[in-house]
Amino acid sequence: MGATYMVDLSATTDPGDRVAPLGSGTDSTERMVATVGRAVAVLTALAESPRDLGTNELARMTGINPSSVSRVLATLARDELVKRVPESGRYRLGLRLVQLGNAALARVDLREVVRPHLLALTEATGETSTLSIPGEHTTMTVDYVQSPSSVRSVAEVGRPSVAHATATGKVFLAHGGRTPEGALVTYTPATITDRRELARQLTVVRARGWAEALGERENDLHAVAAPVFDSHGGLVAILGLQGPAARFDPAAMRSGADELLRHTVQLSPRVAG
Template identity: 40%
Template sequence: MTDGQVPRVPQVPKSVLARGAALLRACGEAEGAQSLAELALRTGLPKPTAHRLLGELVRLGLVERGTDGRYRIGLALFVLGQSAPSARELRDIALPFLGDLYEATGENVHLAVPDGPDTLFLAKLTGRRATPIVSRTGGRLPAHCTATGKVFLAHDPRPPCVSLPRLTPRTLVLPGQLARDLARTRARGFGVNLEEAEIGISAVAAPVYAHERRPVAAISVTGGTRRLDMERVGARVCAAARALTRALSA
């Protein structure tokens, strides 16, 4: 796993647009630059097809090709992504609350939104005091093994996917185990990840609402398991999430 991305067996896209999008997603989700062979493997595309499409994406400035022949997301795509209004507005409103939470805890603070079976990190605040972790802004993790993802799953009437990837020995992969954990999440008002995505790392997350009945986002604090006081941090995270909810509803 790299940058919080779990490899999955790819479904080969059929249209040219879908194939180009798959390459862009593969470039964006991977840690560091990727070779042609790695991108072909991640997308399921034949190498000649991937090479041709990557050439077009490079010419458009959406992908950059280094002197070593490896590919990464280009500056043009970064600028385009920053213009997405809903995500940008949510992040901009949330940043002061995230900053206060970082100052209070000294640990990694995330703003996340649901993205299919994953939780997607829109923002991450960290610093020298924080425990190093694998997450990054724009990265994603499977929802069932993250505190933010559990917040989304706990308020989703649809059952989680039957086949759940195991990231650590503590990942909850049995539907019954996860269902009980999601019931606890609803009851206490915040989600907890106990070394389920990364050994030695735990997290607490609380839901953020706008005008919908289900959370539009979640705020979390992530750090070393031995350093994180779940009840104390949970209370702070819930207070920050409530404050952000009020700001979004104003």
């Protein structure tokens, strides 16, 4: 039998905001929910950062005060959900999350249905194809087929998209996803940080049926993506293609988008709910 993991969330609450005794009802529940929310915010910030982060950086990124962030990190580290790097004192995601993620992915039957389409997309285009699923705030890659080229874009299972700076993220936003609050983070000189320009692009995505990103999250990386809908018009998955800008140029991207649309049309009836 595997080990039992327990997170003592009461250890992460603010002074004066401890979990109340039984009998306090709604107040106790609301405090517990707030505590979980802080933990999720910290984990999300670590997941979206390309580097390890310190307590003060996490506080600035999440809007949570540093003392609360410190308590959240201590609790998460104890249960191996985050790892403290001794040399720098900074934090990164822990290996326990890999176990949890793999357990979740094992239940994603969608991958079995989509896998042949990913193989066909990569064979037709020569580029890396991806399958992402939408969440509440962003999308996450759950499967991919790597380009056979020695110079290629490398996908990662479990990697979240950046909603305003990736093709999959733009598909997500165009079809009901929540736009990030606050300033839009700049990743490269090409990142869209103007909300009006982002809104204009999302209108284009809805009209033509696919999204593109040209070096907006990573320099020299181009990508296209298209939605897969269920029978009610809900977004259930996103197919993507990505490759080096030197090879996956605008003409190749348009051709790739046509391939994506052909496969999403085939997939939608199979995932209809």
